[in-house]
Amino acid sequence: MMEKIALTTLLLPFIGALLTACLPQCRARIVCTLFALLATLGTVALGWQFLTGGKVAETWTLVSYHGMALFGFTIDRISTLIVFAVVFLGLLVSLYSTGYLTTGNREHPHDGGNRYYAFLLIFIGAMAGLVLSSTLLGQLLFFEITGGCSWALIGYYQTPKSQRSAMKALLITHVASLGLYLAAATLFLNTGTFELSALSQLSGSASYIVYGGILFAAWGKSAQLPLQAWLPDAMEAPTPVSAYLHAASMVKVGVYIFARAIIEGGNVPHVIGWVGIVMATITLIYGFMMYLPQKDMKRLLAWSTITQLAYIFLALSLAVLGSKEAFDGGIAYIFNHAFAKSLFFLVAGAFSYSCGTRLLPKLRGVIGKSPLLGIGFCVAALAIAGVPPFNGFFSKFPIFAAGFSLSTHDWALIPVMVLVLIESVASFGWLIYWFGRVVPGEPSPEVAQMSPLPLAMRVVLVVLVVMSLCSSVIAALWLN
Template identity: 75%
Template sequence: MENIALATMLLPFIGALLIALMPQRHAKVLCTLFALLATLGMAALAYAYLDSDKTDVTFTLYSYGHTQLFGFVMDRVSLLIGFAVVSLGFLISLYSCGYLTVGNREHPHEGSNRYYALLLVFIGAMAGLTLSSTILGQLLFFEITGGCSWGLIGYYQSPKSLRSALKALLVTHIASIGLYLAAAWLFAKTGTFELTAISQLSDADKLVVFGGVLFAAWGKSAQLPLHMWLPDAMEAPTPVSAYLHAASMVKVGVYIFARAIMSAGTVPHEIGVVGAVMATITMVYGFLMYLPQKDMKRLLAYSTIAQLSYIFLALSLSIFNSKMAFDAGIAYIFNHAYAKSLFFLVAGALSYACGTRMLPQLKGLLRCMPLLGIGFCVAAMAIAGVPPFNGFFSKFPLFAAGFELSHEHWWLLPLLIIALIESVASFAWLLLWFGRTVPGEPSTEVANASAVPMSMKIVLVVLIVMSLISSVIAATWLA
């Protein structure tokens, strides 16, 4: 398993190096191939884990003296989330082969070696981060993803995209100070960087470590007060928005928070209180901010901020000894990655075919572009948490665990009621836009739309299916 894990992490980096050295015409093929190999590597790790009756395994990659610096951990959380981020990286690579062409009516452009190389580096960094058993390893890959996001958000090299890329880089690197603090404090108190060493700390020391992790997580997952970079990051190519801002980069924050909770044994309740309250405030803010949006990608960006708040809420609730809340949070990471990626890629297909992603100009999708109309419907229902789509099976256990905990912790009740109202209001708002865009007579832009490439259609179909079945995969895996 150690060799497979190492190969899974390193293959995308090797692919990126080859792309940098090869002619441009080979870039998209090499990117897709190496992303596929990394996905198969994650699948092989998952199979080996199941074959060992789900026995957790930790490997040391590099240590100095008795201090473990880098290592891998294979357990039910790292492999589930690792498979999601790597497999979605492959799907985004395949989608990009059709999207980044001169046939794109919004951005007619052949994808460069720089784009595909950075995408592969990002996939490799996400594989390394999800499998890392040390906080130092998390920090390394945390910083690599920040650098890649800067390059990918500013890919089109326009003044606005470059400003947005710089904002994302600065905010997430300011957030990384929290992870530096947590790593330094853990090493100073225990003499190691292993995440499991958090359990050896006193409650006062845990407050410092978790405070640092939570600050870093808020920055990477675009939560108040470090949220401002995400809406502007929509200047990136839409496949980048789907991968970084739905499936991978924004999931780094919630993942490192979940990993710390898993490793700590008991977590001071103060962290749970702060996490739950800030999640609820951010949730309401995200909802209010996406109400006036007409640009589909900016609407989805603010929706992502709100949806990530649900994950922070679930993980914060788990601190009060609720396994159901923790499993709900992990399942939410997995399910939301596929559903929101679908929504972003539908927006990308509309940009490609119609030349716009402004919602008021998009009407009658079902008649002219049935696949995109169905994709819009499935993604909206999944994000809103409507059964039988995957979002429901994340939200239901979250609320069930929360209301159960509220018997003992009364202050949770108003937070949960606010979250419930936001969920219903979100469904109503998405339903409104569905009614305005999917049925009815086609608008001029939709009626004159060009054909969507086959590679993009294949990815949309896969994500539609995953928006239905990913909850079954997550529930079976986490059981």
């Protein structure tokens, strides 16, 4: 039964994308939202079957050649949690887009076309396929599909700048995919299969090549140094796309494939963990320094996303050194950050829609004109900064606990964890600074003249505010 539900969940968005591309433009948004809803219900049914079955991990092969598995599904506590997040957020972004992509948008007055909604559904389907895939070949296939969808959606407005940004994202992430090609080829040559479970059979130089290739591919998709340059420029995309591709899904591809490799391999070389720790720390500090001067809310959030992903890489790298607490914290971080950062991006989109600008110095006194946006800004900032009781705290705390615990055996981790702690406090201070500038006070001219938000956008913001409070509970109950 789970196999059929998983296959249906995977296929629904692709079927919906085909229908969306063929139907009249006025129907595209309805069909997109409907199929995203059906796919979300599929992930819920999948999770329910997994739960009632005693949370026993299972793997099925769907496509094979001469007994060699090419593609299949892995259903376990991690894949069921993350697939729900990426598909459910796809539904929320679809619904939000029905209000955002209209002529009432003061910054980008435009009715969303079939192309937008079709590629959004393809992206949802590709994310579901990648998360559920039981083979490295399957991951590689959907890895490349997400790259093509990101190119199409980042360049959606067809301006010269957006098209350059789209090509930049495509090229950098495609260069990163070479690491996954190398990993897949090496895995096959050494084990005779592409199944992720075969990672546990690797040893010696093959192990370094495979895990190194996966880590390199992960850096590209998750915008880590030295492959981070595409993400800030990708903010040329429509804001719902920014929220989905660059907070909830595409950037999570990298950390997810690294996490999946760790859990399937079981014996990852410690040097891979140390490389991950060093690069995550450098990326985290660099990203923080880069988002300090930003005035465009989306670009600030882009650099903030890079630093938040560095936290996840740090957690997973600590897991390589033997910390289960860090691994569970990293998985929870993937889940929780997706909701909190999507909320922040969609608040930025609401400013664009209603005020005609997302430049922070022009936004002041939001709480008086739109309590929902003021609350959304506050909740998102506190969640990203890791302030209890919001979900970010329950993601960050296990990482710090695991890092300082491991440092009792390895003193080199002490300066790393101190630097990360300083960044976390400084990030909180910077976000609170902008909260004080944007939310309270007398409304600025742009805010004073803001137009009301459509119902669809308001519903999505409310749902994300709630999820920023309770997603950590969902993750903790599911992972334990």
